[in-house]
Amino acid sequence: MHNDWLFIGIFLIIAPVFPGLALVIPRIIAPRKPNALKSQTYECGIETFGETWVQFKAQYYIFALVFLIFDVEVVFLFPWAIAFDQIPLFAVIEGVIFILILFIGLVYAWRKGILEWM
């Protein structure tokens, strides 16, 4: 078991090496003559103006919050699904009630209009 995680650890170290190598080769063989005009960022037909890193919409946070709730819920459900053979029907119903509570949460968010993209 620990060996398998060692494999993933080694993979984690080696995996970036391949794409990294692909970025090193152009450094050697590709031309490299940057100038100020060339490295301007692209914008339709006009020169770029204003700040790029603007504040973004608060609605992304709301979606992220709803996502977080569901993701945490699902993490709790994984052990429940794995232990399915050992648990009685009663515990299955309990799990279903747990899902239903979150389902009500989804309906609530829906009714409140959080899920509308504006």
Place this chain on the structure above:
Amino acid sequence: MGDPINAIANWLSGWLTALGLPASLVTVILMVLGVVVLASFVLIVDILLVWVERKVVARFQDRLGPNRLGPFGLIQPVADIIKLLIKEDITPVGADRIIYNIAPIMALAVVLLLWAVIPFAPTILGADVNVAVLYIVAVGALGTLGVIMAGWASNNKYALLGAFRTVAQMVSYEVPMVIALLVPVLLARSMGLQVIVNAQEPWYILVAPLAAIIFLITSIAELGRAPFDINEAESEIVAGFHIEYTGMKFGLFYAGELLHALTVSALFSTLFLGGWRGPFAEQVPILGVVYLFIKAFFIYWVIMWIKYSFPRLRIDQMLGFSWKFLTPLALALLIVTAILDKVIEGVSTPVYVISHLMANLIIAWGTVQLLRTYARFERKRVAEVRPVAVAPEADYKELIVQE
């Protein structure tokens, strides 16, 4: 016989031990070799995917596709790569250099990492971890992080918009995807992919077809492929997150996307199509690899078929589709599967499969009915005459009075 990979590994291990190396070092060396072989193999397949992509697109669009370089244009991807390698690499002014350079590496490396847990054959697999499904979800989400980093670091408004859209898309489609993944986990009682493959008697596409469809749709959304490609929508935000990337850096994003599509196909095959299962796969493990790739390429073709058949969705439609359709459907499916599985515990396999299949079909039928009602409602709503933006008359009158 039939398993050259393990045979070579055993021979190497024996040889290295005979050299007098300690056992732990031999394990590490073998693992490093295994990782390098696996990653190189996957990357070679990735190069082939460039050709597959171009050739199949051409067929969908009634063209011939690349056919000049080598037989059937097979050497075309090599030419593509050489072109990308010798292109000048331009970093936009004001870019966040570190993140800008890490993002393409991440886009490809993360996809490679997913292959660590996919079982190729009964005896050939990278790591048989017992939480493989969670690992896939976690590492798969990291790929999106690469997109966000690229969009943020480019110092370009289109790129940033692409990154924003990716965030909304990822957080929305992750939920039904994980819930759909719970269904095979529940049926197999394990998160280990090898266990799930072994438990597929018959394939889970027959037991949980709806979960398979939800997983496929959400995976395509996670990939950012058409019809869910709002993060690089060419007609809206030019190229989205990779607008400022040139040469090989762009190539890495491209390769990462293609490979991600194949990875998702392989995962789909593993979870729902029986993975390496097939005639004689248990006796001759190398056949399992062949079966897995045949299934994966079939699903890859289906993903391409979807990509070139559907128009792009709007962002509000996309988010609505996930939250208001896929998530409730996935939750309902999970509840029904869980209760049904417990109630019919211990029945024979045909009864088991048929009852699950019937339950799925009933849910699907109900969903289609609901959708029809919704579509009728929605058509009426859109057809209603809506006020056009006109200057409010009252204000004019006020102005006139004041003058």
